[in-house]
Amino acid sequence: MGLRERKKQRTRDALIDAALDLFLSRGYEATTIDQIAAEVEVSPRTFFRYFASKEDVALSLTADEQEMFLAELVSRPPSESPFTALSQSMRAMLGILRELDDAEAGRIRKAQRLVHTTPPLLAGAMRLIRENERRLVAEMARRMGTAPDDLHSQFVVSVFVGIGLLCMNEPTEDLSGLARRYESLLTLAERSLRPGWDLPVRSGAAGPASAVS
Amino acid sequence: MGLRERKKQRTRDALIDAALDLFLSRGYEATTIDQIAAEVEVSPRTFFRYFASKEDVALSLTADEQEMFLAELVSRPPSESPFTALSQSMRAMLGILRELDDAEAGRIRKAQRLVHTTPPLLAGAMRLIRENERRLVAEMARRMGTAPDDLHSQFVVSVFVGIGLLCMNEPTEDLSGLARRYESLLTLAERSLRPGWDLPVRSGAAGPASAVS
DNA sequence: GTAATTTATGTCAGTCGATGACAGATGACA
DNA sequence: TGTCATCTGTCATCGACTGACATAAATTAC
Numbered sequence: 001m002g003l004r005e006r007k008k009q010r011t012r013d014a015l016i017d018a019a020l021d022l023f024l025s026r027g028y029e030a031t032t033i034d035q036i037a038a039e040v041e042v043s044p045r046t047f048f049r050y051f052a053s054k055e056d057v058a059l060s061l062t063a064d065e066q067e068m069f070l071a072e073l074v075s076r077p078p079s080e081s082p083f084t085a086l087s088q089s090m091r092a093m094l095g096i097l098r099e100l101d102d103a104e105a106g107r108i109r110k111a112q113r114l115v116h117t118t119p120p121l122l123a124g125a126m127r128l129i130r131e132n133e134r135r136l137v138a139e140m141a142r143r144m145g146t147a148p149d150d151l152h153s154q155f156v157v158s159v160f161v162g163i164g165l166l167c168m169n170e171p172t173e174d175l176s177g178l179a180r181r182y183e184s185l186l187t188l189a190e191r192s193l194r195p196g197w198d199l200p201v202r203s204g205a206a207g208p209a210s211a212v213s
Numbered sequence: 214m215g216l217r218e219r220k221k222q223r224t225r226d227a228l229i230d231a232a233l234d235l236f237l238s239r240g241y242e243a244t245t246i247d248q249i250a251a252e253v254e255v256s257p258r259t260f261f262r263y264f265a266s267k268e269d270v271a272l273s274l275t276a277d278e279q280e281m282f283l284a285e286l287v288s289r290p291p292s293e294s295p296f297t298a299l300s301q302s303m304r305a306m307l308g309i310l311r312e313l314d315d316a317e318a319g320r321i322r323k324a325q326r327l328v329h330t331t332p333p334l335l336a337g338a339m340r341l342i343r344e345n346e347r348r349l350v351a352e353m354a355r356r357m358g359t360a361p362d363d364l365h366s367q368f369v370v371s372v373f374v375g376i377g378l379l380c381m382n383e384p385t386e387d388l389s390g391l392a393r394r395y396e397s398l399l400t401l402a403e404r405s406l407r408p409g410w411d412l413p414v415r416s417g418a419a420g421p422a423s424a425v426s
Numbered sequence: 427g428t429a430a431t432t433t434a435t436g437t438c439a440g441t442c443g444a445t446g447a448c449a450g451a452t453g454a455c456a
Numbered sequence: 457t458g459t460c461a462t463c464t465g466t467c468a469t470c471g472a473c474t475g476a477c478a479t480a481a482a483t484t485a486c
Contacts, residue, residue: 004482007483217452434482444472
């Protein structure tokens with residue numbers, strides 16, 4: 001890796017760290033791009049060459065987590081049912097987060113605390129999740145052997161994403177609390193859904209009775 | 214109703230109409246507040262006395278629809294199960310939308326076309342829905358006789374909201390297409406969920422087998 | 427090692443969304 | 457009619473964000 005690339009990485013990390021610290025101490029809205037840039041000793045213009053917006057820098061770590069989740073998902077064995085693959089990917093990602101070095105773990109925790117306590121960032125995080133939903137559906141459709149616009153795969157992802165969003169409702173600072181909340185919701189989902197609900201439909205096997213009326 | 218109040222209502226409507234037309238013809242980002250204000254012959258400052266932001270005016274009709282949905286929900290008979298009350302409220306709201314006078318219906322359709330074709334507005338609409346989710350949960354918890362932070366009521370709302378968001382995935386311009394998509398998803402949900410899944414839990418009645426692993 | 431090329435950064439100017447403060451206009455009401 | 461509350465326009469300002477251009481630094485070619 002060349003010098004140029006290393007330098008860029010250092011600047012990027014410094015910008016994220018400075019932004020997180022300033023956001024947490026002075027507040028997200030009260031912090032200006034100029035202050036962040038000054039802290040890292042770059043011009044404000046340079047900030048926007050690394051991040052598309054003020055929100056972007058705050059959510060960069062959240063976006064990283066989502067990429068990790070996606071990576072886990074595509075590597076799940078095909079033997080797992082669609083919903084199981086999703087929930088196992090989440091467990092795997094939480095496991096990875098637990099085993100980070102202290103520096104990185106600290107940054108992740110800072111970012112999580114910031115996002116959870118800042119309404120516009122919470123909304124932004126949910127927007128990120130929604131944007132990734134399209135990719136999740138594509139992967140699920142591939143697994144289930146259906147078209148990406150098939151309602152079934154979309155529904156499976158929707159239920160899972162709904163659970164993920166519910167995890168973010170209560171501001172749970174620490175990772176284990178988050179994992180516990182997640183498991184509670186999975187248990188609830190198990191009790192609510194029919195066995196095999198997420199398996200590709202075998203034609204002619206309609207449910208016995210209406211569940212919602 | 215006094216003259217003053219009527220004038221305000223007219224200005225507000227004019228701002229919405231001008232904004233929708235400009236957004237649709239020139240594009241959302243390309244349209245400035247100044248252009249909207251000039252069209253209605255008010256000062257740009259006055260625009261912000263009626264709407265908190267540029268996004269706000271574009272989503273005002275969407276917000277109105279959500280209020281209608283909420284109003285329907287609180288008036289559903291307690292005999293309906295939680296999820297049934299939610300889906301019937303949606304049907305009722307779609308019914309109301311179908312019976313509007315042409316002027317109002319045209320505006321609604323304009324707003325829907327605009328939101329569906331403008332990514333940041335689509336994100337904003339989903340943010341609105343998420344913000345209202347809190348109120349939905351409160352109402353569901355009231356129905357189910359549980360605390361508002363009970364996971365069960367949150368899960369029921371989450372499944373329903375997930376379906377609502379899926380309805381917005383494909384840009385369905387006309388109302389009947391939207392209704393059809395909605396019914397398809399409801400049918401899918403019926404097939405996927407256990408009968409009585411949304412009823413308040415009667416203790417000691419755990420599900421027979423795991424549904425997701 | 428130097429020259430040529432690519433790429434990152436700083437500076438400058440500018441647009442646009444959004445807000446506070448103040449003054450004037452206009453409807454409400456006694 | 458006159459007082460009062462409220463709505464509106466004007467002005468000034470901030471901060472996020474962008475395009476254009478020049479400079480400096482790293483990479484590559486010779």
